[in-house]
Amino acid sequence: MQLGVNVPNFGPGTDPGVLREWARITEGLGFDLLMVSDHVAVTPDVAERYPEPFYEPFTTLSWLAGLTTRLRLGTTVLVLPYRHPLLVARMAANLNQLSSGRFVLGVGTGWARQEFDALGVPFTARGRLTDEYLGALRDAWHTEIGDGTVPIPVWVGGHSEAAIRRTVRFGDAWHPLRLSLPQMRSVLTNHSLPAFAPRIALRMTGTPVDGRERPAGVGTIEQILDDLDQLRLLGADTVVLDPYHGDPEETRRPHAAWQALTAVATHWRTPS
16 A cells, blocks of 8 residues: 655745655655645635645646656646646646656545636536546547556545545546545445545644544554554555645644654555
8 A cells, every 4th residue: 555645735834945845755755646736716715724825736746746756746636627628638648748657636526616606617517517527538538648658547536425426437546535434434335446545634643532533644643553554454555644734824834744744654564
């Protein structure tokens, strides 16, 4: 099982130098994947949690591809209805080629109604548009890229029944965000999915965190390592650790996240 990191590509403490350091530390600690988020118009509902500057994911990952050699690079998640699917297909294919096949396209339907309004995209149609655009992506890659190109893995976010159906129909992996272990286990028990690549929190505490609905990745280092073991046993191919907890001021203090990632990297060993 591989481990990835969701890197904040937004917020008052984020700039090119900080992004470069995130990439250096993520690759240096031996993580396998670096992922970033997506917003186009930083409307008030977005800015409350993900304020500017917000670095556009395809641009940011293209730059980071030139600064790294081994890391896979991806989106967690690209809001698919925000862009024409043929544009996404071309940008994703180019990024995959320029990074020597290291790109992972995580996609979702989106949640920020004001942002949809600003972009002129109907919020209530976001599920239907996501399905249509995923089909268009697959068709475009099949007809335009040709044989010999490394396939682009598509991870589908969300945990609704519609998201599960979308994963089965279009996805290479189910990519749920910040669920508890019982929630993920229930979905995996009741559905046959192509693969499993969750994004979980990374919030390290000094004392154990109790409760059945404790989000995976929250607790002592022992609890977090056990969560990773449980996810491995559930069949996870990759687990993405998300050290951002929702306060934009955290982006001014990335060292706390880097220390937590160092602890996980030091103690985690995938059983052979």
